[in-house]
Amino acid sequence: MLLCLDAGNTRLKWGLWQNGHWQSQGAVPCQNFATDHIQTHLPADWQKATHIIASVVAGQAVLQCLQHWASAQGISFQLVRSEQQACGVQNAYAAPQTLGTDRWSALIGAHQLLRANCLVVCAGTATTIDVLHANGQFAGGVILPGLSMMKVSLHAGTAQLPSATGAFSALPNNTHDAIESGCLQAQLGAIERMYADIAKLDGAQCVLTGGAAAHLKMHLTMPCQIIDDLVLRGLLCQATALAK
Secondary structure: OEEEEEEOOOEEEEEEEEOOEEEEEEEEEHHHHOOOOHHHHOOHHHHHOOEEEEEEOOOHHHHHHHHHHHHHHOOEEEEOOOOOEEOOEEEOOOOHHHOOHHHHHHHHHHHHHHOOOEEEEEEOOEEEEEEEOOOOEEEEEEEEEOHHHHHHHHHHHOOOOOOOOOOOOOOOOOHHHHHHHHHHHHHHHHHHHHHHOOOOOOOOEEEEEOOOHHHHHOOOOOOOEEOOOHHHHHHHHHHHHHHO
16 A cells, blocks of 8 residues: 655645545645654554655654654655656756756646646645646746735744734735735736736646645636545555556
8 A cells, every 4th residue: 555645845645546546635834854763743644555655855853753754664655856857847956956856746637637738826834836848748837925924034033023823815904804815816826927927828727736825716717627636646656667
């Protein structure tokens, strides 16, 4: 049974795969895996795994904790790397190995599921917006602070702006709503500006994943869909390729 792990900056998303479908899925805070007490935070289903494939951008402490646990359990552990080419996706990065493995896996997942010209948006602690062509060519993309990080940075970096708990408004008339709306507009503007570059291509799509995906989708003006397990799907594809 294969355990796919997507360790992001905030959450560790996981999926247990066998016989052509997910047996179970979930998410836990990444901070739980940077301690010496990992055993107390483990989902029970992890004990069923015989192999692990992982994307870890959460830092070395989390990676080492996961590796040590897997070794202690006698479970093989495969850490994915971003490559020039994998699973039909070509990496346009000048130094392919420097592309985040979560972005790389999301691109692979999108290509396997859609086979379309698409904008791949990962909306987590950071927001990444990547252009992927139907032939599997990853053309490039941008990184910006995620929605929550934008709001936190305004509070932390200014003397008078509050920790905002406002609501979105087209024309806010108070500071809390102005911060919420401004940060959201910045995210939406970046996504829609990037989408404009591929909108004229046949069958252009936008796919979102990550903790803020649903919030962003509510306000986007172009058609888009949420695929919660996009990175896990990409990991699954890489695991299959590595097994051949």
